[in-house]
Amino acid sequence: MKNNGLYLFNYKILVLLLFTQNFTQAQNRQLAPTPPMGFMTWNYFADDITESDVRSIADAMIENGLVSLGYDHIFIDDGWQGGRDKRNNIIPDPEKFPSGIKALADYLHSKGMKLGIYSDAAQLTCGGYTASYGFEEQDAKTFADWGVDYLKYDYCGAPADQSTAIKRYKRMGKALQNSGRDIVFAVCEWGQREPWKWANNVGGHLWRTTYDIRDKWSANAPPGTDLHKEGIGYGILDILNINAELDEYAGPGNWNDPDMLIVGLNGKKGPSGDLGGTGCSMVEYQSQMSLWCLMAAPLMISNDIRNMDDDTRKILMNKDIIAIDQDPLGIQAKRIINNDNLQVFLKSLENNEYAIGILNTTKSNLSGQIKLLEIGLRGKFNFYNVWSKEEHKNQNVIKYDLESHETLVLRLTKRN
Incomplete structure (x- = not known):
């Protein structure tokens, strides 16, 4: 009887674990059935992003037809934070975002758009701003109250091992699920801890598979070179060669993220211009769009869409290539x-x-x-x-x- 009781107990635990995993995966498919699309602030604005910038980008995305094509998010990256108030609630920088994040989210929602925001699984972000480690539940609730639709969760300043990363992302993933609002969760630990194997089970809907992309075609380094260790920036081809091997892990609600589109940056100084990012040809930019869409990647524009030239516009607004990225089957090539x-x-x-x-x-x-x-x-x-x-x-x-x-x-x- 004791053995039968132990067997029944273990069986119930197994059923519960399978139910929890299946529920998480079903929720992921519901929140991100196709790869997210929109504008990411980092490459163009770095940490200098302001409320007025976001509003002007939103207006331009509507006016030039990007939103109607599916680019309906604005993802605010690092630099929006203003510390914490006396109750330890995270707050936006009052000079950069004088109206607050909620007012900005309301503005985007009124235009049929969604708002993404950024934090980090450590005490400080990559840029040295206030992050969310130790405040996961409080911050998730704050983001939900603001009307945030998407969280990019970085990993600067956190331990290098995989087990700690899983615990920290699971903590935020659970906090988001308990926040009272549907929020897409983007795991951004740069692929070093193989997130494609575990991120969906901790609530992630997409996960970065590589370090940051730079505005160039290739690193042109000898095979086997550790580009990050050597301080060499990753180009389109370098990112492709990593992400292309991970097709089995992609699907509705579970996307491999090979980082932003650099189309139209044209060698702009800033994050994308570091480590040899001197720009690409239009043929190479068009190839990035093609390859990212074939790989069912999130499409995150990062050039100044308020001042696009015709060549850039034709690449980013090609309905036929976007349809391949957004195909409902969600299969990575x-x-x-x-x-x-x-x-x-x-x-x-x-x-x-x-x-x-x-x-x-x-x-x-x-x-x-x-x-x-x-x-x-x-x-x-x-x-x-x-x-x-x-x-x-x-x-x-x-x-x-x-x-x-x-x-x-x-x-x-x-x-x-």
């Missing part, structure tokens, strides 16, 4: 081919369609062809080029002619 010249990605879409991306990683133009059978597709398909808008019917071979660092993206529909 699998990298099928990865050699010295090419990377080829295959992404399943709803209605039995596919997206294929072909990246030329060389410094020269590259031409060739790929049979669909080589990447696991049988039969003939109609091809639609999401950038050139060209269509080709009844094809079973993809022919490509790519500039250096260009990515061809085709949407494939099965021939009737």
Whole structure:
């Protein structure tokens, strides 16, 4: 009887754990069914962000049509904090945000937009501002009272081991779930503790997979170089080569986050310009947009959208590539081919369609062809080029002619 009782007890615990995990994952899918989209303040404003900046960005996003395309968040990064009041409630900087965060959230909500905010799992943030360690429940309740919709939770100043990170993120994840408001939780420990294996179980909806991206194509470092240790900034290709290996962990409510879009920064001084971030070509910026969308990545614009040139606008506002990112299946593309010249990605879409991306990683133009059978597709398909808008019917071979660092993206529909 004692053994039977112990078995029943252990069985109940197992059922409870499975229920808790399934409930958390179901909640994640509900809050972030597709990758979040919007404007992140860090690369352009750094910690100099103000209330008037946020309002002007929001107005511009509405006027130029970004919000109608799905870019409906403004994510306020580090630098908004003004310490704590006498009751230890976290407060915004009164000079930068004289109306308070709630008034700003109300303003965005009135425009059909959402507000994201930033904190850190230590005493101080990366920029040395007030953070949330030890005040998780209080801060989560404050964020909820303000009407915040999203929290980016950084990891500067925290211990390096994985177990501590899991505990600290779990504490904030639980606090957000108990805050009385649905708040998307972005885990930002830069991928060093493999968050793709645990972040969704502590309440995370997305997790950074790498260190910060810089405004450049590649670090151009020898294979095996520890870029962070050597103080070399990560470029688009460096980030891609890490994130592309993690496709099995992505899905509705659980997104791999390869960091912000650098499209249109054009070598701007500031965070993205550090560590060799001197800018990219428009071909390279278009490739980042293509590759991030194929990988079902969050799309976080970081250039000055109030003053976009036509080339930048065409990249960020291409409805066809955005549709691939926001496809309801939420499948991250699998990298099928990865050699010295090419990377080829295959992404399943709803209605039995596919997206294929072909990246030329060389410094020269590259031409060739790929049979669909080589990447696991049988039969003939109609091809639609999401950038050139060209269509080709009844094809079973993809022919490509790519500039250096260009990515061809085709949407494939099965021939009737």
